[in-house]
Amino acid sequence: MIVAGKGGVGKTTVTAALATAAARTGASVLIVEVEGKSGLATCLGASPLEYDEQEIRPGLRARTLTPDQALLEYLEERGLRRVSKHLVKSGALDVVATAVPGMKDILVLGKVKQLEVAKAADLIIIDAPAAGHAVTFLLSPRGLLDAMRLGPVRQQAEDVIELLSDPARCRVLLVTLAEETPVNELVDTAFALEDRVGVKLGPIVVNAVPSDLDLDGHHARDDAAAAGLELPVGDAEALDAAAAFRHERHQLARKQAARLASRLPLPQLQLPFVFETIGPAQVDQLADVLTSEVTAMPDALVP
């Protein structure tokens, strides 16, 4: 499962919640972080992730996987440890990586494929690079096939394409906010991924959607009077202002979610807006929501 989306939409939070929800069902889950960012460890309450796996909670493990690490491992597995050191030191690695764009991405994806084939976990979740880059990242094996006629890297690329285009083995889960620009970018990314990468998309996760308060236009002061209560000075204004802000946000999100649905016929999983900083407790709550939303979906759509 590859989690992708524009920067700032909460990909990492969704990755954490999804992994938590999956681990609760008894599945073994491995999260793979590919950009060397620290957010994932923080929101799961873990120490910074490393190349070696760490168990975050029962059934849930996480690790990083950067191209440099993957390359060193690739060469070492082929008995070329000394060459690899020289490669990095001389700067020749830059030249090679430039000569073969997507070389770095294929190394990362190749390693993911290796983990998948070795059944490292029931579910492997990749916190992918930000949206535009996600397409390039996932297109890298196709680009390489065009560039190379033979060799181990070509074989690697073929294996990765086989993995990416097999919906039983791999799905991409796109994440967005219910706002104009993120929705537009998500639609573009979705079409690019399906048409050019040939990957099957899972449901869309619409993150940070404020729910409606169902106040039906009533005001705080009237309600207080009706309930026979006296509100402290200033409370009525603050209550109404905050409720109005929430209502506006809810309407905007609903409109954008509907627009997304009309442009992209995929099921949506909506996650609520969270007021607090995302930590393990919030991830648990979001995992609850995901579980109930997924349970409510028709079986055919369950990732």
Next chain:
Amino acid sequence: MNVNQLIDEQHVIVCCGTGGVGKTTTSAVLALAAAQRGRNAVVVTIDPAKRLADTLGLDQLGNAPQEIPRVRWDPDAHAPESGRLSALMLDSRATFDALVHKNARTTEQAERILANRFYRNIAGALSGTQEYMAMEKLHELHEDGGYDVIVVDTPPTRHALDFLDAPARLTRLLDNRIFRVLMAPTRRYLRVASVAVQAFLRTVAKVIGSEVIDDIVAFFRAFEGMEQGFRARAKNVLEVLADSSTAFVLITSPRRDAVDEAEFFAARLRESHLGVAALIVNRVHPDYGESLDPAALRHRAAELEGADGEAADRLATRYENLAGYVTLAHLEREELTRAGQRIGAGTVAYVPSLAHDVVDVAALEEVADCLVHEATR
């Protein structure tokens, strides 16, 4: 220096920040505000949202600045006569091509390079190239554009500051000894090359194929003699960035992860002896009163939930909601205090969370007003 001074006095404004914090929008806002205050402004955008691109008149793609008709950016005709606004969307490949043309001794040399597959990869995919080309474009506009102020957006990646060392990386790439050896007319040099180099080249050829190596060799041959020009140019770009008329503006949102990234950017700039002139915080949630306490509000909500009647229930819902937003406002304030201390920006400006996307001139003006008139809190 506050935001007013920034847009009135600086010659170059570089906007940095992680993805999704409103960097492109803020760049457009700063350029618009400068134009409306009478300056001849140009904004270099990287990847604007479609509607913002339409607003800026970037629907016809071009790597050269297009002046935006005054009626579009100054509908009420308030701006001084001297104000002008132009925009361009960076085409990093075209910028690189122009740079090659400029540095090549002959047209044939330039053509040979432009046709090389390895070059096309450098121009399209080398990490930091897009960032560096944004800076190259900046330099070009700085040299011959005649603009009062140039606002540059940077790509939305963690590596956006790679432009600081992209020149070094590029020259290191172009100077690479292993491939210089390969370019030698006879294979005699290969014999003197170390065993490790030979082993390396054999491995590379085996893994990625000999055609790729041929491309690389052809490229280095074609490029011969141009490194000096490139290196000098890279040095000039860094000089423009380090000049006191250039200001770095860091853009963030008040969420923890964005603030962490902003700190990372600030530290990276400091390493290169560049300071953050201003920190702009987008999407700050409203504060419903300093004295409100989330715990007390939540307690009130719990009491009301126990009471009878729909009106009481609705009040409970409202208190719960207000408690949420007050919690959020407190968290944001904490983050911003932390950011303010660690980033050490000359000025900090806030833009409230707006209920609509900022894609038209009216909305850009609204944000500009927040920055210019309520710049400090």
